[in-house]
Amino acid sequence: MSDSQENTAAAAAPQKQRVPGRRKRNLTLVTLLFIAIALGFALMYFLVWQNEEETEDAYVAGHLVQITPQIAGTVRKVAVDDTDIVKKGDVLVSLDDSDFQLAYERAQNDLIQAIRQNKQQTAVSSQARAQVLARKADLATAQADLRRRESLAGTDAISGEELSHARAAVVQAQAALRAVEAEETSAQAALGNNIPLRQQPAVQSAVSRIKDAWLNLQRTQIRAPIAGQVAKRNIQVGQRTAPGTPMMAVVPLQNLWVDANFKEVQLRKMRIGQPVEMTADLYGGKVVYHGRVMGLSAGTGSAFSLLPAQNATGNWIKVVQRVPVRVSLDAAQLQQHPLRVGLSMTVTVDTHDGSGQTMTAAAEKNAAIPEADAVDWTAADELIDQIFEKYAK
CATH class of the missing domain: 2.40.50.100 (RNA polymerase II/Efflux pump adaptor protein, barrel-sandwich hybrid domain)
Structure with a gap:
């Protein structure tokens, strides 16, 4: 082996030793990364996700x-x-108010006529009272004349015939007094025994007809x-x-709520009053609405079905039902980001706080129910006062 070959072999040996070491280190880093991710997911589940219930089957609702x-x-x-x-x-x-306008005018005339009739009855009563006083004076005169003649009875100053006439005059005066007293009683009865004008039955009936006609108008x-x-x-x-x-x-667009359809298995930890976060498909995740759980619907979509679900073979199958949960919406957020009835929402309920009422308990009324105003009778009362002021003098 030449010197160059020996040098090449000597240089390759350390390189082969370094490659397995780098690979082991990379595998260790990847393993640690996956462990960290798993720990993160575990922490998120135990600290957050297990205390949250979410559904995309939710819609904005409101009073109609x-x-x-x-x-x-x-x-x-x-x-x-x-x-x-x-x-x-x-x-x-x-x-079209033509018929109702005519009825309103007729009702006003009826009140005017009732006031005039009451004034006539008052005059008749006053006249009857004057007649009673006159007949009482006549009776007193006849009685005095009878006493004077009775004192002269048995003397030549008065005859028996004159005494008889005096007694007859007293009887006649008494009969006349009783007659006018009966007339006075009848006149007072017609007036309701001195009941004030506005409390007279005929006048009150006319006032009621005016109010009825005014209300219809x-x-x-x-x-x-x-x-x-x-x-x-x-x-x-x-x-x-x-x-x-x-x-x-x-x-009413300022009095809306969300009906969130949760699976029945998601209701176990839910309580009335728990905080809720919501996003609307209309605005996306940029706008987050806040509210609270208000209550649970009385039943599911198939709560009143008479038969359980069946498959094609006729076997009974279990279906996970969804139950509507009502969630309030913050009025200030609705003012800033308006919603419409029927829009889709994504709802997330924070179930950390389990101290509230259970979902089966009766929920308090958290949202104001629309209420119409009562009838304002001011205009009708002012017209009636004007009629009394003009015709009851």
Whole structure:
């Protein structure tokens, strides 16, 4: 062997020794990397993931306020259409008010007539009272005349016939007094025994008719009971409507929640009040909504099915059901990033805190339920006051 060959062999020997060492070191690093990743996943599972339940089967839900007329009528105007945003109190539909306007005017005339009749009955009562006083004076005169004549009885100053006439005059005066007293009683009964004018039954009935006619007139203007977006409009101009006929719906966009459909095996650790994070497909992961678990639905989609599930061979199969869990939405976040009913959501529930009520317990009312305003009678009361002020003097 030459010197060059010996040198080449001597140089290759250390290189062969270095290659297995580098490979072993690389395998060790890779193994340590996989162990670190596994430990990371294990820590994430035990610290986070085992205390989270997630579903993509979730949708935005909200109240659907049906708009229906309270009176029958013909549609004169429709002021809104689907997707329009309306404020509380906006006029949605106008009905023809001609008949109701006439009824309102008739009711006003009925009140005026009732006031006048009461004034006439008051005058009759006053007249009857005056007649009673006059008849009492006549009776007193007849009785005094009878006593004077009775004191002269048995003398030549008075005859028996005059005494008889005096006694008859007293009887006649007493009968006349009883007659006018009966008339006074009848007149007072017609007035309700001095009941004030506004509390008279006939007057109160007339006032009620005015309020009824005024209310029907107001109901020809069908207004939005809450603010929201118009949906499902199915009313047209000229259409004849009856009370309770669906015209459209208003969806309050600031009073929404999410119905998240979780598998039944995911409900074990869920409690009412647990924090929830949600993302909408509309905005992606950039916008994260926060809320809390509100409650559990009364049943699943097949809760009221009479028969269990079957496969093609007729064997019974077990199906994992999904149960809707209601989750609240933060109002401030809704204001900043509006949502619409029916949008898809991804929901993640943090189940760390298990101190709340179980999902089968009754949930508290966390969200305000829309409520329409009560009838404001101010305008009708002002009109009634004006009629009394003008005609009751």
